[in-house]
Amino acid sequence: MQILKRCFVVCALILSLSAHALTKATPLTLVARSAPSEPTVQIPADVQNWLSQHPEITVGTWMPIHPPFAVNYGLHSFEGLSADYLALLQNTYAVKINVMRYANEADALTALKAGEVDVLEGVRGEERQGLLLSNTYQPDRAVLIHQPNSHLNYNDHLSGKILYYVGDEGLRTRLHQFYPAAKLTAITDYFNGVAAVAQNADAVMWGNQITLSNINQRDYGNRLNIANSDAGGPQNLRFAALKNQAPLISAINLLLAELPYAARNEISGTWGLDSLTNRNMGAYTLDDEQRAWAQQHPVLPVFVVNRHVPLTFLDNQGNESGFSVALIESIAHKIGIKVTWKTFKNYESMYSALKKEPNALVAVADASAPPDPKVVYSRPYLITGWVLVTRKDKPETSLEEMAGKKVAVYAGSYYLPALRERYPKVIFEEHIFSYDTAISLWTTTLDGAIVPRNAANYFAETQLARHFKIASSLPLAPLRIAMASSPQNQALLAIINNALTEYTPQSLDSQLSAWQVRHAQESFNTWIRYRDIFIGITSLITLSIIFVFWRNRFLKRNLAEQRRLQLALDDARQKAESASMSKSAFLSQMSHEIRTPMNALAGLLELEHLGRSTPSQSKNNIAVAYESARSLIMLVGDILDMAKIESGTMAVKKAPLSLTNTVNNCLTLFRSAAEAKNITLRAEITVTHAYVLFDSVMFRQILSNLLSNAIKFTPEGGEVEVALYEGKSTVEGQAEYALEVCDSGIGLSAEQQRDIFEPFVQVDEAQATHKGTGLGLSICHKLSELLHGTLSIESELGEGATFIFRFFASPAAVESQQHTPDTLFAAQAKSILVVDDHAPNRLLLSQQLESAGHHCITVENAQQALVAWAEARPPFELIITDCNMPGMSGFALTRRLRALEIANQSPAVPIIGYTAMAEHSVTEQAREAGMTDCMFKPLDLRQLLSRIEGVEASAAATQPAPLDPRIIVCLDQLAQSDPDAFKSVVQTLREQNQRDIAALQQHIAAKNFPHIHNTAHSILNTAKMTNALELKEICKKMETAAHNEDITEISRLFVQCQQCIQHIETGLQSYLSTPPEAT
DSSP, X not given: OHHHHHHHHHHHHHHHXXXXXXXXXXXXXXXXXXXXXXOOOOOOHHHHHHHHHOSEEEEEEESSOOTTTSBOSSTTEEBSHHHHHHHHHHHHHTOEEXXXXXXXXXXXXXXXXXXXXXXEEEEESSOOTTEEEOOOSBOOOEEEEEOTTOOOOXXXXXXXXXXXXXXXXXXXXXHHHHOTTSEEEEOSOHHHHHHHHHHOTTEEEEEEHHHHXXXXXXXXXXXXXXXXXOTTOOOOEEEEEEGGGHHHHHHHHHHHHXXXXXXXXXXXXXXXXXXXXXXXXXXXXXXXXXXXXXHHOSEEEEEEOTTBTTTBEEOTTSOEESHHHHHHHHHHHHHXXXXXXXXXXXXXXXXXXXXXXXXXXXXXXXXXXXXXXXXXXXXXXXXXXXXXXXXXXXXXXXXGXXXXXXXXXXXTOTTHHXXXXXXXXXEEEEEOOSHHHHHHHHTTSOSEEEEEHHHHHHHHXXXXXXTEEEEEEOSSOOEEEEEEEOGGGHHHHHHHHHHHHTSOHHHHHHHHHHHHHHHHHHHTOHHHHTHHHHHHHHHHHHXXXXXXXXXXXXXXXXXXXXXXXXXXXXXXXXXXXXXXXXXXXXXXXXXXXHHHHHHHHHHHHHHHHHTOSOHHHHHHHHHHHHHHHHHHHHHHHHHHHHHHHHHTOOOOOOEEEEHHHHHHHHHHHHHHHHHHTTOEEEEEEEOSOOXXXXXXXXXXXXXXXXXXXXXXXXXXXXXXXXXXXXXXXXXXXXXXXXXXXXXXXXXXXXXXXXXXXXXXXXXXXXXXXXXXOSOHHHHHHHHHHHTTOEEEEEEOTTSOEEEEEEEEEEEOOOOOOOOOOOOSSOSSOOEEEEXXXXXXXHHHHHHHHHHTTOEEEXXXXXXXXXHHHHHOSSOOSEEEEESOOSSSOHHHHHHHXXXXXXXXXXXXXXXXXXXXXXXXXXXXXXXXXXXXXXXXXXXXXXXXXXXXXXXXXXXXXXXXXXOOHHHHHHHHXXXXXXXXXXXXXXXXXXXXXXXXXXXXXXXXXXXXXXXXXXXXXXXXHHHHHHTOHHHHHHHHHHHHHHHHTOHHHHHHHHHHHHHHHHHHHHHHXXXXXXXXXXX
């Protein structure tokens, strides 16, 4: 317990030290730079009492430096506009002001709440939660500072711009609401932020106007543009204290209320602020008429002639820019309207357009021009005189001395007639002033030009200053630059006049000078003037170099590609030659493997055909011929198995399998072959789970091939042993098994073991007397891989060989095993119809069946089969048909027979397909056609009889389900319980079903999907009417298949539909034939 208490104390101490570290402050000395007279303040009693109790007031400030409110002239001094107000507070109330500086605003607020300071200076906004704010001691507003050639599009929320700001996450959230498309980037210092803007045209900085304007003026000569921003809220400066320090805030408010306007101006002037800054920096106050005008004109068209640099011109991006443009945009922003700019070549066309659009505004107009009743001017925002500009190397100093000289004047100038009258010898030429005019004056095309003094001052800031001079001032009325509109737009002009009065002449002159310096440096900068040419030349050189490098790389790549293609061609040729050699070797091997048994088979059968052999020889000849035929069958089977494995069409089919029975059955099968060579055949089986889920066919094939191989290569009197072991179970619940086949044969060398699982590889040419294809072990190896097992060999030459098949299998439930009799005679003779277009196959199949005791009728095509089926009395008990016959195939014959069975209400006869196409798709096709089973050629007699007995057992096990009684009830309701009417309804239902099935069969044959859908729907209606639920579901599925045009699914469902209808009709017929007493 004591340990826990000590830990708690230590943690508390650490936390307190951390909090103290976070609010670490630096004491500063208050330094005042202005000394206005202290106002006389009537101090209430509560305020006086508080001041008496607090002779020292601690003020908190924070980093970063934000001039001119707080500047860092001294490392340990606090100077600036805020410092001057604090000094005034100190002198007025005779208290001592102590200043503490914190790392950031959050630390300063923490110190205020902790009581470390009494008040904070420089707090912006209208309210702060939990704080008491003083009245504004310095008005300010939010602005954006950017490069002059960076046009701000407020409609797309500064899309593509980097927006710098100094502040916390709360400010970031507010800025994101106004500028969601900008990339917001926090920065810790105002100076670094403005520097980043000056270096990047895509950068913008948000901040308060006074600080950013101060940095722009002092460090960048007002070369950067400043635009108003609605984001961030009001930026007016206030003092803030806790609510329990209300007397302090009251004292500050009393001081600010009594402070004369002149004192405010003195403090502001000390820090470079004009009187405009102390006036309303928010939106203009509009009267009702002006507010109505602003609401009715949300977009103001402004006319400009882009020839009055730096008043109006196009920047490098083609955007309107200049002193007058910025002034109008500022006024429009403050009254809440938008501006569209329309450019004209001269004043004549511009004033003509003003008559057509009287609500427009002219940005630059000469208010000294003769009165025009259709034009009304605002108050001037710029007044300047006219001067004569000449080349610097010319001696002329007045217009009198310009006799015979060419002097340029503004096109359409109202004073031109008076000049020509007073100076008749001077050649006055009207020009649209531009940079080309200055070049003409420079290149002696012109001798002089009459321009406003501000324009001449503009030239003095450019690189042309060394070529021109102001020769003299002219006795012309001063140029009074104003804005203009039509007489009906008086409300707009009133708004503009009120706005212009907010600007002092000094502030307007200062801004104009900044624009002159800024545009002069940009327009006459060599890079800017010839940037396109430089970029073009550089791009051309760069492209030429890139082309040379690209061409060299292209040639190298072509050579490399040519070499790669040549190697690929050589490789492909080698593979083709190898494939051709493999094909030739395969054909040669197959020719040998086929021709060898075929030679024996044909020769022996020829001898038997000629009848030249004795009875004993005949028996032996037939036995050898039979073995040769079986060898051929085995060869073809192995080739087909290899093809299936190589093509990936052989799939694993797991089913319950008795490993013990399978091994014993295989041993029984090969025992006679082993006894013929006097080979001892033994088995050792040690398994816990004899029944597993495994592919029985593949397992038997692997074991049979291994046993056959072992017996084949074991000499007489040798031994062959089969062992089956069970290992440990895996996590997945599977058991590991090992099947070993050992022989005492000739054995294999290391080289033979390496190649033994390759196709067509046999032990030795010397062993050619052993019959085989060389495919058995290769098939076993690939089958073991399909079963996720392994097949390996252990052998030494002359010591025999052991083949080991290791695999995993899951245990399965024990199933009863059906015993297949070995007799070659049928348990019950049947009447069988055999349909095959190949005469030898018909003969073979009929003799096989008749030798087993069956009665056979053979036909050679489907049409004969239909006739034989219709005439058979009694009906055939089994039909065996070839699947592929000319004309009507076995599949089509099956569908036809199934339809006739339904139409005649006769029971379904088992139909077995018989084909040499041993593919899985054939089995699926047979099932969809309605066949009971499908056999693959060749089959020996034992296999044939086994399949027939399997069909019989399946038919016996599958007794037809009783008819759904709901169908009978439904039909009885339709017949109103009248027996005669019931029979009539059943007959009508039977006839309708026959018509629908026949129509459906025709539509399926024609693949007419709309008719299939309609017919299926007709059967569906009948099923609904009779309450045949199974038939209804089948018809719904057939409608969907018809909609999807899936003919395979339709054929499968058609068979089900036939069987379902036949079941219904058979059940109804049985019900009608049942005596009433039995019901």
